[in-house]
Amino acid sequence: MKPNKNRSVSIYSFVFKTYLQYLYLTKWFKRISSKEKYETKRILFLKKKGIETKNLFFQLGGVYIKIGQFVSNLFHILPEEFLWELQDLQDKIPPRDFIEINERWELDFGKSMSELFETLDKVSYASASTAQVHIGTYQSKKVAIKTLYPGIEETAKSDLKTISKVVWIIDRFVFKISGKEVIEQLQSMIHAELDLRTELKNLKILKQMFALEKDFYIPNPIEELCGRHTLVTEFVEGKKITELVGEPLYSKRNPNLEKLIKAYILMVFEYRFFHADPHPGNLIFMETGELCLIDFGAVQSISEEETQILERILVGAMRKDYHLVAESMYELGAVTESLSKEELTKIVKYSLEKLNRILADTNHFRNLSLDTLRPGDDLRFLKEIQVSLKQLLASLKLPPNFLSLHRVLALLLGNFSYLDPTRSMIEYAEKPFSQIVLKGSSFKKLWRDEGEEFLTSLFSLPKELNDFLYKWNRGEFQPKEDHKWAELKLREILTFGILGTLFFYFGMHYAEKLWKEPSIIFYILSGLSFWSLAKSSLSFWKLK
Numbered sequence: 001m002k003p004n005k006n007r008s009v010s011i012y013s014f015v016f017k018t019y020l021q022y023l024y025l026t027k028w029f030k031r032i033s034s035k036e037k038y039e040t041k042r043i044l045f046l047k048k049k050g051i052e053t054k055n056l057f058f059q060l061g062g063v064y065i066k067i068g069q070f071v072s073n074l075f076h077i078l079p080e081e082f083l084w085e086l087q088d089l090q091d092k093i094p095p096r097d098f099i100e101i102n103e104r105w106e107l108d109f110g111k112s113m114s115e116l117f118e119t120l121d122k123v124s125y126a127s128a129s130t131a132q133v134h135i136g137t138y139q140s141k142k143v144a145i146k147t148l149y150p151g152i153e154e155t156a157k158s159d160l161k162t163i164s165k166v167v168w169i170i171d172r173f174v175f176k177i178s179g180k181e182v183i184e185q186l187q188s189m190i191h192a193e194l195d196l197r198t199e200l201k202n203l204k205i206l207k208q209m210f211a212l213e214k215d216f217y218i219p220n221p222i223e224e225l226c227g228r229h230t231l232v233t234e235f236v237e238g239k240k241i242t243e244l245v246g247e248p249l250y251s252k253r254n255p256n257l258e259k260l261i262k263a264y265i266l267m268v269f270e271y272r273f274f275h276a277d278p279h280p281g282n283l284i285f286m287e288t289g290e291l292c293l294i295d296f297g298a299v300q301s302i303s304e305e306e307t308q309i310l311e312r313i314l315v316g317a318m319r320k321d322y323h324l325v326a327e328s329m330y331e332l333g334a335v336t337e338s339l340s341k342e343e344l345t346k347i348v349k350y351s352l353e354k355l356n357r358i359l360a361d362t363n364h365f366r367n368l369s370l371d372t373l374r375p376g377d378d379l380r381f382l383k384e385i386q387v388s389l390k391q392l393l394a395s396l397k398l399p400p401n402f403l404s405l406h407r408v409l410a411l412l413l414g415n416f417s418y419l420d421p422t423r424s425m426i427e428y429a430e431k432p433f434s435q436i437v438l439k440g441s442s443f444k445k446l447w448r449d450e451g452e453e454f455l456t457s458l459f460s461l462p463k464e465l466n467d468f469l470y471k472w473n474r475g476e477f478q479p480k481e482d483h484k485w486a487e488l489k490l491r492e493i494l495t496f497g498i499l500g501t502l503f504f505y506f507g508m509h510y511a512e513k514l515w516k517e518p519s520i521i522f523y524i525l526s527g528l529s530f531w532s533l534a535k536s537s538l539s540f541w542k543l544k
Contacts, residue, residue, distance in 0.1 A: 007060055007155075008162045014056055015166050018049060043081050050085025057089060062152055063159040063190055065089055065129035095124035101132055101147045104229055113145070116225070120145075126281065128295075130156070130193050135235060138222060142235040144294075145225075146196065153194050160187055185403045193297040196231040202296035203233070209271045215259045217290040236292045238284040241415055253428060254420045259291040261425065262432045264412065268405070269437045272307055276300045276404040278411045280418075300404040306332065311437055322349040332399065339387070339395035346385050347392070354378075359424050492536040500529030 025045055030038045057068040072086035105113045113120055117136035125144070126133040130152050134145045164183050192198045200221055207218035217236070225232040244256065260283065267274035275282070277298040284292040302310075309332045316324030326345040329335050335344055354377075362372060382392065416425040503526035507519050 007159065010056065010060065011064075011162050011166060014052070015169065019169075021045065021049075046079050046081035047085055050082040053082075054086050054088055057086075058094065060159075062129060062149070063156040063163075065093055066190060066193070067159075067163055067186065069129065093127045093129065095127040096132055096149055098122040098124075098134075100150055101134065104147050104150050107150075108227060108229055117143075117145070130190075130297075131196075138225070138232065141222075143222060143232050144219075144235045146231040146233075148194065148196065148229045156190055156194060160190060189298055192299075195228050196226065196297075197228055199231055199296045199299075200226050202299040205273060206267075206275065206293065206296065206299070209267075209273065210263075213266070215290055216263055217286060217292040219292065219294060233294075236284050236286065236294065238286040238292060241280040241283055241285075241418055244285065244419060253423065255289075256285050256291065257416055257419055257428055258432075260412070260415065261428045262436070263291060263293070264408065265429065265432045265436050268302065269307055269311065269433075272302045272304060274300055274302070274404075274408065276408055278408060278415065280415060283415070298404070302405075306399070306402075314433070315438075317352055320352070322352065325352075332402075334397060334399065334402065336395045336397055338391065343385060343387050347382075347387070350381050359426065362424075363422060493533060496529050496533035496536060500526050500533055503529055 022045075025038075025042060029041060033041070054068065057064040068086050068089035072083050072089055102113050105111070105116070109116060113134075113136070117138050118140070119137040121135045123134075124132050125135045131146050131148045134147070136143055136145055163186070167183055200223070203218060203221060207220075210216045210218055219233040219236050222232040222234070241256075260278075264274065264278070275293050275296065275298070277295060278293075282293065282295045284294060286292055309328050312328045313325050313332075316322070316328060322345050325348045326341055329344065329348075330341070339347075358372060382388065413425055416423075416428065420428075503522045507522035507526055509522075
């Protein structure tokens with residue numbers, strides 16, 4: 001690994017060189033070339049820079065690999081041609097020599113790892129940006145031994161200063177990337193991962209949260225061997241997502257994916273504390289059927305208010321209430337006032353309708369082609385509503401927690417497309433979202449959310465019946481004098497019949513959504529209405 005001074009020089013020179021090449025491409029080559037030639041050159045430039053960035057980060061190691069992992073998921077900010085080349089930083093990190101790892105243990109415990117563990121595999125089981133994992137045996141139990149690299153703290157501190165300056169330069173002079181938010185999130189993530197006591201604390205919190213959930217498992221820590229630089233837990237046997245590929249595709253929904261989406265809906269909406277790094281290596285599917293989560297360095301909390309806003313956004317999207325989605329995004333602080341509410345509502349409507357079309361027209365969700373995504377349509381739409389792409393990107397300002405959620409969503413989408421490419425993640429999410437999130441809503445809130453639909457259904461009666469009731473209510477319908485006694489009873493019968501039918505319909509409606517409280521209330525009202533109907537009918541028969 002290079003000394004800190006040389007590391008900074010490598011980064012600054014790379015950024016300066018890239019900036020000059022970018023200026024040449026966009027300011028000069030673009031003017032003298034055709035549109036097709038420029039686009040081809042632009043894509044080649046981005047791919048080449050992605051490869052160069054990946055190789056440089058591998059060479060520098062440490063926090064730069066973590067930065068690369070973080071940046072590689074910013075698809076809402078950076079060009080995908082550049083980002084796809086960084087994906088190797090997620091799971092192809094070269095391991096460090098075992099001697100370095102053993103030095104850390106000797107400094108902390110005064111003994112080598114071989115003296116502490118009954119058996120020890122000196123070949124790395126997994127390597128990450130800041131730490132490495134080896135497998136051993138402790139007190140006759142197979143354990144996973146995670147150790148920070150020696151000197152990583154000092155290196156990370158220097159690297160973060162350098163990268164903060166680089167991000168500021170890009171954000172200020174090249175294009176907007178929400179630089180302040182990106183840096184704050186990155187610093188928070190790196191500082192948390194450089195103290196394994198924080199990871200131990202996160203593990204204990206999630207273990208307590210999932211204690212009553214039979215489908216999930218969190219490994220037990222070996223606390224006497226855990227500290228700032230070391231974390232030892234039981235080793236969990238099972239398969240990673242990438243090891244499940246050989247199994248046949250499920251004709252029904254994949255049970256492993258059902259557990260995965262349920263786990264994240266519970267963490268985000270119920271516990272408001274979620275594992276923020278669900279890449280395939282951190283998800284173990286055990287032979288007992290449980291889903292085991294490992295590696296708790298990247299864990300994020302979310303406030304109750306933010307959860308409620310996120311819930312409103314999702315409910316608004318499901319109900320096609322584009323104004324509710326737009327208002328909630330403003331309330332969240334995800335959009336600045338540089339984009340008007342009318343413009344944002346149009347963009348939300350266009351985006352959700354496009355998503356619905358893609359879901360309806362696509363039967364395979366792995367490696368979606370540009371023909372399916374059709375980005376040219378997006379640019380034409382923005383031009384029609386007179387909003388530039390630059391203006392749109394500058395108006396987006398996701399809160400730090402939602403940068404983590406965006407990363408989680410991107411990784412989950414990859415996992416779902418890998419295990420079940422014939423179904424979208426939304427199909428898997430509908431049922432647990434209704435059971436876990438909407439089930440807990442109060443009747444008053446449900447009435448507010450569903451009130452418009454209820455009133456619409458209530459007055460969507462057949463035209464003839466609606467006209468009849470309208471005239472009847474205004475006194476324009478005049479029955480014969482000798483039939484007024486029967487007319488009163490018929491009015492009661494008709495009223496109770498309509499109410500009973502409507503209440504029964506909405507009881508079924510909420511029962512299908514697994515919303516127990518409103519369902520019971522509507523069934524009770526339906527029963528009372530039909531009882532009154534039977535009573536009025538009997539009275540009418542006796543009078544006749």
